[in-house]
Amino acid sequence: MAEAAATLPPIEELFNPHSREYMNDPVPQCLELARRGPIVWYEPWQAWIVTRMPDIMACWKTEPLSSDFYDWEFAPARPPEDEWSNFERAMIGHSLLADHDHHRLVRRVTAPAFSRNVVDAIQRKIEPDVKRLFDELGTPDSFDYIEEIASKIPFISITRMVGIPEKYWPDIKQVILTFTETWNPTISDEQRESARQDSNRAIDILKEVIAERRQAPVQDDFLSTLLKIEAENEGFEEGDVITLILALIGAGADTTLVAQQWSVYALLKNPDQIQKALASPDAFSNAFSEINRWGVSSKMGFARYAPRDMEFMGQQLRKGVMVLMMPHLKDHDPEYYANPETMDVERVFDPDVMFGYGPRYCIGAALAKRQLYLTISELFKRFPNITLDGEPERDENDHNAIVFKRLQLKTNVA
Numbered sequence: 001m002a003e004a005a006a007t008l009p010p011i012e013e014l015f016n017p018h019s020r021e022y023m024n025d026p027v028p029q030c031l032e033l034a035r036r037g038p039i040v041w042y043e044p045w046q047a048w049i050v051t052r053m054p055d056i057m058a059c060w061k062t063e064p065l066s067s068d069f070y071d072w073e074f075a076p077a078r079p080p081e082d083e084w085s086n087f088e089r090a091m092i093g094h095s096l097l098a099d100h101d102h103h104r105l106v107r108r109v110t111a112p113a114f115s116r117n118v119v120d121a122i123q124r125k126i127e128p129d130v131k132r133l134f135d136e137l138g139t140p141d142s143f144d145y146i147e148e149i150a151s152k153i154p155f156i157s158i159t160r161m162v163g164i165p166e167k168y169w170p171d172i173k174q175v176i177l178t179f180t181e182t183w184n185p186t187i188s189d190e191q192r193e194s195a196r197q198d199s200n201r202a203i204d205i206l207k208e209v210i211a212e213r214r215q216a217p218v219q220d221d222f223l224s225t226l227l228k229i230e231a232e233n234e235g236f237e238e239g240d241v242i243t244l245i246l247a248l249i250g251a252g253a254d255t256t257l258v259a260q261q262w263s264v265y266a267l268l269k270n271p272d273q274i275q276k277a278l279a280s281p282d283a284f285s286n287a288f289s290e291i292n293r294w295g296v297s298s299k300m301g302f303a304r305y306a307p308r309d310m311e312f313m314g315q316q317l318r319k320g321v322m323v324l325m326m327p328h329l330k331d332h333d334p335e336y337y338a339n340p341e342t343m344d345v346e347r348v349f350d351p352d353v354m355f356g357y358g359p360r361y362c363i364g365a366a367l368a369k370r371q372l373y374l375t376i377s378e379l380f381k382r383f384p385n386i387t388l389d390g391e392p393e394r395d396e397n398d399h400n401a402i403v404f405k406r407l408q409l410k411t412n413v414a
């Protein structure tokens with residue numbers, strides 16, 4: 001086995017998610033990487049890649065590695081505590097990412113804020129905004145779905161979810177766009193610093209919103225629920241509320257944007273699946289997993305870092321090295337899925353790992369699926385005969401995902 005591996009070309013010659021070939025068809029490269037074995041060193045990223053589901057799930061479940069960006073060997077130095085700005089206080093001091101015990105406490109006590117009642121209430125708040133977007137769009141012959149609809153959804157859902165009053169919207173808008181850049185390993189230090197400053201401004205705004213909400217709590221409102229949880233649980237403080245909201249912005253904005261465009265694209269490429277996918281919120285929930293499997297939009301994976309020099313899956317890891325889990329490598333592997341090239345929204349996923357697994361399972365999964373269902377249903381309600389207006393051009397500049405530059409749709413309205 002080792003001998004065979006030595007005669008193979010270096011994996012970076014066959015797997016390069018930033019290449020044009022990957023962008024146009026990631027499947028052969030993903031299969032090639034998975035064939036290399038359960039854990040593969042990827043020189044260009046100075047990272048280990050975990051390729052197989054049982055190992056990824058074990059890693060998700062037992063968390064032998066750190067999720068804290070500051071544990072990465074190439075992260076900026078962790079500043080001393082007396083130099084922390086609001087940003088470091090939110091991201092280090094009360095980090096949802098850093099300490100496993102604290103993370104579990106945060107997840108346990110905040111579960112009521114993600115309960116069905118609260119998600120229903122959030123949906124009721126988002127629905128008029130989504131309808132307004134389509135009203136403003138009117139009935140053009142053709143339009144860019146990304147510009148007119150998809151790009152506006154993350155902002156609407158985060159602000160409505162958290163309950164940020166409209167007077168703060170212009171100020172908070174920038175951070176929703178740039179927040180994930182604060183720990184993006186692939187961009188420049190200057191860009192990261194500018195994103196960090198946006199985040200500091202956003203934290204000041206969040207503090208004002210929290211102070212206002214303490215004066216006037218609202219029933220079934222996400223933030224009011226979190227403040228009630230804060231009052232009832234020792235160890236869960238205002239800093240945790242702020243960190244959690246930032247985590248929602250960080251984890252919820254780009255993912256939503258990618259999910260929006262792929263949902264529309266995949267359904268329009270497979271129009272026989274539209275009705276089944278939108279039959280009910282539950283049907284859509286499964287359809288969304290299939291849309292993601294079929295589309296294979298990921299370029300990277302889920303990052304973890306070795307907290308110390310350690311052995312992991314038979315390899316010696318140096319402290320701080322990045323380990324990327326890549327569940328998407330399996331998505332067109334016939335060993336996992338029969339007829340992988342066919343999109344079948346009724347395909348059974350067992351287990352369904354679209355939103356992760358174990359202690360870090362996506363907090364926003366229910367909300368993400370609901371907001372997608374709401375928007376995509378509205379699209380097909382308004383434009384039942386809609387089609388792609390040509391094959392959309394893919395955007396080479398996105399580091400994390402295969403996305404489209406534009407998603408031009410022909411409404412075919414009479």
Ligand code: HEM
Binds near residue numbers: 355
């Ligand atoms: C379709 C869109 C989405 C997908 C596919 C998705 C997927 C995931 C996955 C796979 C994880 C686990 C990551 C890991 O193990 O490193 C995760 C975590 C997370 N997601 Fe999502 N997500 C989506 C949307 C959202 C939204 C809309 C929100 C917020 C409203 C959100 C909030 C979070 C948070 C806070 C975490 C971290 C949980 C923790 O560490 O305990 N996600 N998501």
